[in-house]
Amino acid sequence: MTLKIKFFAYFRDLFGARERDLVLESAATVGGVLEVLTDTPERRAEVFAGAELKPHVVLLLNGAPPGRGLSTPLADGDTLAIFPLLGGG
Amino acid sequence: MSDYPISGYFGRVLVVDLSLGEVRTEPLDPATALDYLGGRGLATRLLYDTIDPACEPLGPDNAFVIASSPLVGTSAPTAGRGHMVFKSPLTGVIGTSNSGGTWGAAFKAAGWDALVVTGAAASPVMIDIAPGRAEIRPADDLWGKTVHETNDLLAAASEPGRPARVLCIGPAGENLVRFAVVANDANRVYGRCGAGAVWGGKKLKAVRVRGREKIAVADKERFQSGLDQALYLIKQAPVTKRLMRDLGTAGLVELINLISMLPHRNFQDCTHRDEDVDRVSGETLAKTLLEKAGSCYLCPIGCQRHTRVAGRDGKEERGEGPEYETMVLMGPLCGIYDMAAITRANYRANELGLDTMSYGGTVACAMEMAGLGLIGPGETGGIDLSFGGAEALEALVGMTARREGIGAALAEGAYRLAAGRGRPDLAMTVKKLELPAYDPRASYTQALGYMTSPSGACHLRGGYAVSLAFFGGAKEIPRFSLLQSPIAIRNMQNLGILQDSLGVCRFTGYAFSADPWARMVSGVTGRDFSVARLEEIENRVAALERQFNVEAGATAADDALPDRFADSPIVVEGRERRVSRDDQERMKRDYYEVRGWDRDGRPTPGLLRALRIEESRR
Numbered sequence: 001m002t003l004k005i006k007f008f009a010y011f012r013d014l015f016g017a018r019e020r021d022l023v024l025e026s027a028a029t030v031g032g033v034l035e036v037l038t039d040t041p042e043r044r045a046e047v048f049a050g051a052e053l054k055p056h057v058v059l060l061l062n063g064a065p066p067g068r069g070l071s072t073p074l075a076d077g078d079t080l081a082i083f084p085l086l087g088g089g
Numbered sequence: 090m091s092d093y094p095i096s097g098y099f100g101r102v103l104v105v106d107l108s109l110g111e112v113r114t115e116p117l118d119p120a121t122a123l124d125y126l127g128g129r130g131l132a133t134r135l136l137y138d139t140i141d142p143a144c145e146p147l148g149p150d151n152a153f154v155i156a157s158s159p160l161v162g163t164s165a166p167t168a169g170r171g172h173m174v175f176k177s178p179l180t181g182v183i184g185t186s187n188s189g190g191t192w193g194a195a196f197k198a199a200g201w202d203a204l205v206v207t208g209a210a211a212s213p214v215m216i217d218i219a220p221g222r223a224e225i226r227p228a229d230d231l232w233g234k235t236v237h238e239t240n241d242l243l244a245a246a247s248e249p250g251r252p253a254r255v256l257c258i259g260p261a262g263e264n265l266v267r268f269a270v271v272a273n274d275a276n277r278v279y280g281r282c283g284a285g286a287v288w289g290g291k292k293l294k295a296v297r298v299r300g301r302e303k304i305a306v307a308d309k310e311r312f313q314s315g316l317d318q319a320l321y322l323i324k325q326a327p328v329t330k331r332l333m334r335d336l337g338t339a340g341l342v343e344l345i346n347l348i349s350m351l352p353h354r355n356f357q358d359c360t361h362r363d364e365d366v367d368r369v370s371g372e373t374l375a376k377t378l379l380e381k382a383g384s385c386y387l388c389p390i391g392c393q394r395h396t397r398v399a400g401r402d403g404k405e406e407r408g409e410g411p412e413y414e415t416m417v418l419m420g421p422l423c424g425i426y427d428m429a430a431i432t433r434a435n436y437r438a439n440e441l442g443l444d445t446m447s448y449g450g451t452v453a454c455a456m457e458m459a460g461l462g463l464i465g466p467g468e469t470g471g472i473d474l475s476f477g478g479a480e481a482l483e484a485l486v487g488m489t490a491r492r493e494g495i496g497a498a499l500a501e502g503a504y505r506l507a508a509g510r511g512r513p514d515l516a517m518t519v520k521k522l523e524l525p526a527y528d529p530r531a532s533y534t535q536a537l538g539y540m541t542s543p544s545g546a547c548h549l550r551g552g553y554a555v556s557l558a559f560f561g562g563a564k565e566i567p568r569f570s571l572l573q574s575p576i577a578i579r580n581m582q583n584l585g586i587l588q589d590s591l592g593v594c595r596f597t598g599y600a601f602s603a604d605p606w607a608r609m610v611s612g613v614t615g616r617d618f619s620v621a622r623l624e625e626i627e628n629r630v631a632a633l634e635r636q637f638n639v640e641a642g643a644t645a646a647d648d649a650l651p652d653r654f655a656d657s658p659i660v661v662e663g664r665e666r667r668v669s670r671d672d673q674e675r676m677k678r679d680y681y682e683v684r685g686w687d688r689d690g691r692p693t694p695g696l697l698r699a700l701r702i703e704e705s706r707r
Contacts, residue, residue: 008343009332009372056327058559063348064662065558065565081347085560087328087599088338088392088413 001076003033008083014046030059031070033080047082056085091200094119096307097159097613098127102135103201103223105216107291108149108208112216112223117202123616124701126623127158127202128172129185129589130630135205136174136183137633138706142640146178146283147265147290149209156203158592159613160606161194162304163312166319167594169194169386171273177282178290179267179447179502180520180545182638182647184282187549187589189385190274195254198300206293215243215257215295220302228294235259235440240275243297250301257295258285259442261490265289266500268447268523269490272439276409277385280444282522282544304613312612319597319605323389326600333392333596334382338413340371341555345417348559349661350531352422352524354476355453356517356651359528359659365426369416378432380407390596398432401483408436410445414548417526418449423456424476434483441490447502448489450523452482454503454516455495463510470494514652520545520643529650529668530659532558532568536668537676538578540648543634549595552581556598571672575679583627590630629700631684632692636702645690648677 006019015037022033034053038044047057052070059066060081066072074080093100100122102115125134132154144150153175160168171193177184196204200220213232214225231239236259243255254274262269262285269285270278279285288294306312323329332340345351346366349359367373374394383393397407411419411431415438419431438445458464459474470488472481472495488496498506503523507516517524522545529536535554542551557577558568566577584602588595591606603620611618650668658665681688685696692702 006347009336009340010327012372060347060559062662083344084327084332085599086332086336086340086344087556087560087596088333088341 001027001074003074004079005033005037006079006081008081009086010084011046011082014043028074029070030061030066030072030074030080033074034070058083058085091305095122095159096305096615097163097610098122098202099200099302101201102203102205103218104205104207105223105225106208107206107210107214107225107293110210110225112225114201122202124626124629126590126610126626127161128156128170128592129174129187129586130626131158131203131590132156132172132174133183133185133630133633133637135203137637139205139207140176140707142176142637143642144176146176146181147286149207149291151176151287151290152205152207153284153287154203154205155196157193157197158590159610161197161592163306163609163613164387165316165593165609166323167385167388167390167597168592170592170594171196172589172592173271173279173284175282175284175287176641177544178265178286179283180522182520182545182641182643183543183634184284184287185544185550185634186279186281186284188271188273188277188279189388189594190277191252191386192254192256192273192298193592194386195252195298195300197304198302199298200300200302204296206291209290210292213292213294215293215297218296218298220300231294232263233260236272236442237275237440239295240272243295246297246299248299251299253297253299255295255297258288258293259440259490261442262286262289264490264492264500266443266490266492267502267505268444268451269442270444272442276439278439278444280446281547283444285442306613307615308612310612312609315605315608315612318608319601320389322600322605323597328599329390329596333390336371336375337382337392337394338371339369339374339394339411339416341413342366342370342416343372345527345555348531349659350528350555351417352526352528354424355422355457355515356524356528356653357457357657359531361421366421368426369420369428369431371413373428374411378428383409385594388594390594392596396432398429400433406433406436408432408439410435410439414526415445415449418446418523419452419482422449422453422526423478423482425479425482427479430479430483434486437483437486441486443486443490446525447523448486450517451499451503451506452485454507455499456481457515458507458510458512463512464495468495517651517653518546519650520647522546527555528659529654530666531661533571533668533672533676534558534566534568534574534578536650536654536673537574537680538581540650540673540677541578541680542582543631543638549585550582552578552585554578554581557581560599569666571676574676575683579680579683582631583624586627586630587623590626625700629702632696632700633702635684635686635690636692636697639691645677648690649673
């Protein structure tokens with residue numbers, strides 16, 4: 001399946017892209033995709049604390065928080081956005 | 090140092106009667122200080138004791154109060170803010186507005202806890218304040234000058250180690266534009282609800298302070314433990330550690346678009362092309378116009394945007410902004426994605442003293458009206474008022490501030506503009522205050538926040554739902570929960586009351602909430618301000634603000650969104666979303682119950698007694 005991954009704020013520098021298409025051969029979960037994406041120690045350290053997501057990392061699957069967190073299954077054509085907790089207003 | 094029984098206060102309220110030309114100091118009742126803390130809480134109590142909430146906002150019977158807090162003057166992070174309270178000439182209910190900068194800290198250092206200004210002068214005046222001395226001076230020579238000119242002239246009286254800090258209005262306030270600001274350090278503002286027009290009505294151009302009094306800390310160890318915890322947490326959270334400095338508040342633009350909440354064309358929809366949004370994003374701002382980040386008093390976060398842009402004449406201009414709200418409300422809300430034009434309009438608004446948020450909302454309303462033929466081409470002096478008209482956005486700032494041509498109608502705000510031509514439904518306002526840049530159809534929690542904010546549609550007083558829905562981790566509140574929204578928004582509003590009453594910045598809330606503040610304020614005062622006691626103060630202030638509004642004539646019917654949000658859906662997460670009248674009603678009733686108000690939204694006599702809210706002493 002093909003997924004669109006969007007990066008925001010410092011994740012753009014970290015992953016070297018604003019967005020990328022990711023093609024996977026088999027079904028995947030949100031956590032599985034993040035495992036694939038965090039392919040360097042630096043990337044992994046910014047996203048994960050152990051097996052859990054770091055508290056300041058925010059994920060949106062098609063514009064909504066993934067219902068089952070890292071174990072949320074993904075479907076072909078999904079868009080996963082990854083950004084740090086942002087503030088403003 | 091003060092001999093007041095509670096550390097952190099001077100126990101002195103500076104009262105200036107501009108009608109009589111008198112200045113006096115009144116004692117601050119210690120029970121009032123303990124029950125209302127400072128900032129927003131204390132200012133609201135002092136205002137309630139000073140004016141009739143039913144008074145005419147632009148007349149001499151209105152007053153304004155600026156209050157400091159026990160933390161201001163200590164080393165607590167961001168604790169230099171001031172809070173101003175008045176009856177709003179835009180909304181007719183309580184006007185409540187907060188500003189950073191340095192004035193708040195300088196005022197406290199002059200040796201007073203609060204400033205109360207009543208009456209009105211016959212000709213332009215300013216108030217000059219220094220330790221042990223305050224006087225009213227003529228200001229005829231300042232009248233007509235811009236915010237920046239006024240600030241520079243008055244700040245020139247600075248002395249080494251004792252800088253002069255200035256609050257002032259620009260031409261917009263002098264001309265009683267209903268959304269005029271009071272500026273602080275030139276580019277920080279008491280922005281919302283029209284404080285500048287209240288000053289203009291009093292013929293008050295400026296208040297200058299020079300202070301050097303010191304604040305005593307009663308329990309240094311307790312204060313330090315809260316301070317250490319706060320500073321540690323600010324360094325831990327990426328948003329307070331670096332993101333605000335890197336991207337400013339406009340760093341939110343792309344995210345808010347991603348969650349279908351970024352308004353477009355006077356809230357007709359939330360649909361934008363990604364490449365357009367990119368042109369007004371915080372990232373693009375950081376890469377193009379940003380010169381450097383800046384900070385308010387004692388702030389380690391540093392969100393200010395010091396920018397430069399090419400003027401329409403090609404000459405480079407320097408200034409501050411745009412912030413998220415300005416970028417979106419002057420930008421996509423008007424169909425505009427031209428960052429340079431938005432920035433220049435922001436600079437003009439800062440110079441002339443206009444609230445960029447209400448201005449953007451009013452221009453967007455005017456653009457929709459022009460499209461419907463409700464504002465004719467002959468009225469605009471040749472300016473094309475179509476959506477997307479960046480030239481109109483820039484040109485109308487000056488016309489609005491000076492009430493020239495169609496600017497005279499815009500100066501009344503979106504509600505009066507639209508209602509005056511028979512279409513109040515085209516004004517995207519609650520209690521006549523223009524909406525912030527988050528579409529309420531994309532979050533029930535945000536919708537309820539706008540409906541129940543004491544000052545009308547304000548994200549800072551009403552509660553900020555984006556944090557609740559997306560940044561809460563395990564504590565996240567689903568954005569379309571009718572059941573959870575009332576309690577969630579009450580809690581968010583209460584945290585805001587606490588921060589406003591302590592004189593600290595909202596953005597500390599991304600790192601921590603009440604606990605470090607409880608320790609710091611307990612340490613300063615030497616009194617035990619537990620989190621539970623702070624919650625009682627928050628509930629007391631919320632009830633008093635509501636009581637003020639009830640006495641000003643507001644009813645439950647005013648706690649409602651414009652028809653558009655109930656009738657015309659937007660698409661969020663693939664589903665059509667609106668906030669139906671039934672849903673609004675249900676959330677509102679639950680919210681009143683959570684607050685302990687009656688079915689008509691009035692604080693009950695029992696609640697007022699339980700919270701020790703006494704009748705007005707006026």
